[in-house]
Amino acid sequence: MTSTQLPSSPLSDAPLPGEKVRGSESGRPIMALFDLLGRRWTMRILWELNQNNCTFRELQQSCGKISPTVLNQRLKDLREVALVIAVDKQGYQLTETGKSLMLHIEPMRDWAQDWADQLKHK
Amino acid sequence: MTSTQLPSSPLSDAPLPGEKVRGSESGRPIMALFDLLGRRWTMRILWELNQNNCTFRELQQSCGKISPTVLNQRLKDLREVALVIAVDKQGYQLTETGKSLMLHIEPMRDWAQDWADQLKHK
DNA sequence: GCGTTATGCTACTAAAATAGTAGCAATGCT
DNA sequence: AGCATTGCTACTATTTTAGTAGCATAACGC
Numbered sequence: 001m002t003s004t005q006l007p008s009s010p011l012s013d014a015p016l017p018g019e020k021v022r023g024s025e026s027g028r029p030i031m032a033l034f035d036l037l038g039r040r041w042t043m044r045i046l047w048e049l050n051q052n053n054c055t056f057r058e059l060q061q062s063c064g065k066i067s068p069t070v071l072n073q074r075l076k077d078l079r080e081v082a083l084v085i086a087v088d089k090q091g092y093q094l095t096e097t098g099k100s101l102m103l104h105i106e107p108m109r110d111w112a113q114d115w116a117d118q119l120k121h122k
Numbered sequence: 123m124t125s126t127q128l129p130s131s132p133l134s135d136a137p138l139p140g141e142k143v144r145g146s147e148s149g150r151p152i153m154a155l156f157d158l159l160g161r162r163w164t165m166r167i168l169w170e171l172n173q174n175n176c177t178f179r180e181l182q183q184s185c186g187k188i189s190p191t192v193l194n195q196r197l198k199d200l201r202e203v204a205l206v207i208a209v210d211k212q213g214y215q216l217t218e219t220g221k222s223l224m225l226h227i228e229p230m231r232d233w234a235q236d237w238a239d240q241l242k243h244k
Numbered sequence: 245g246c247g248t249t250a251t252g253c254t255a256c257t258a259a260a261a262t263a264g265t266a267g268c269a270a271t272g273c274t
Numbered sequence: 275a276g277c278a279t280t281g282c283t284a285c286t287a288t289t290t291t292a293g294t295a296g297c298a299t300a301a302c303g304c
Contacts, residue, residue: 016241017234017237017238017241028234029231029234029235029237029238030169030230030231030234030235031166032234032238033230033233033234033237034165034166034169037159037160037165038159038160038161038162038163038164038165038166039160039162039261040144040160040161040261040262040290041160041262042160043156043159043160044153044156044160047152047156055279055280055281056280056281056282057279057280057281065263065264066262066263067262067263067264067265068264068265068281068282068283069262069263069264069282069283069284070261070262070263071282072281072282072283073261073262081237081241082237082240082241082244086281097237097240100233101230101233101237104226104227104229104230104233105226107226108152108155108223108226109151109152111155111222111223111226112139112150112151112152112154112155113151113152115139115151115155115203115204115219115223116139116151116154118204118219119138119139119203119204122204161290161291162261162290162291163291177250177251177252178251178252178253179250179251179252187292187293188291188292189291189292189293189294190252190253190254190293190294191253191254191255191291191292191293192290192291192292193253194252194253194254195290195291208252
């Protein structure tokens with residue numbers, strides 16, 4: 001890829017731990033995380049970036065039908081909370097923090113497989 | 123509590139593994155899981171039910187400002203995919219499958235704490 | 245019985261999030 | 275220069291979620 005214009009923007013309104021987030025006034029970090037991951041496409045984007053680094057356009061394709069508006073919002077959110085970083089000429093990639101989160105999410109693939117099997121047999 | 127009328131309904135349109143879900147035609151279970159957990163309030167509801175069983179009204183309170191419409195939709199979804207069960211006179215509770223999912227989600231509390239600390243120091 | 249309280253839940257409208265489409269500006273390539 | 279690709283915005287349409295009110299049933303106290 002040959003990315004240009006990689007951003008350095010004021011970013012957006014991601015749910016920050018320590019602040020009030022949707023569904024919790026407490027500022028508890030786990031609630032901020034739920035708010036973040038509970039937004040459509042967020043986990044999917046992290047998942048794709050964990051497979052391999054992607055440009056904006058590549059993410060659009062691998063995520064299927066995500067709209068550029070939402071993808072851009074999510075990328076801003078994820079950069080704001082230091083899970084994703086935009087590297088010039090390299091596209092988007094997970095930060096070390098992002099990768100550490102994926103250590104929790106990744107095993108869910110196997111869990112989901114078992115879950116699917118179980119649902120089939122009932 | 124003294125619940126009555128606990129449901130036995132046709133339920134709703136939860137993302138089922140093996141079927142097309144939002145963002146994936148593949149039917150891969152992990153994608154269905156992302157679709158499910160990526161709906162607002164879903165993780166929070168699971169979280170609360172993992173702390174202790176709750177009635178509908180109790181869930182409304184512990185989740186803060188969730189609307190009954192959405193809570194009801196989520197509970198239907200979660201029952202449809204066998205993560206939550208409605209037990210007469212006992213309210214809602216996680217199934218064994220639901221509990222096993224929480225084994226993956228629960229450690230995220232500690233992760234989120236570290237994440238919050240890291241965000242503060244930058 | 246009778247009023248009170250609590251339960252699960254629906255109906256309805258308003259607000260917000262997301263989708264969908266088109267296209268611009270900047271860069272790279274030939 | 276001409277063309278393709280990049281990141282991204284602007285705009286409208288659609289879907290999702292929020293918010294409020296309230297119904298129907300059952301339990302509780304008296």
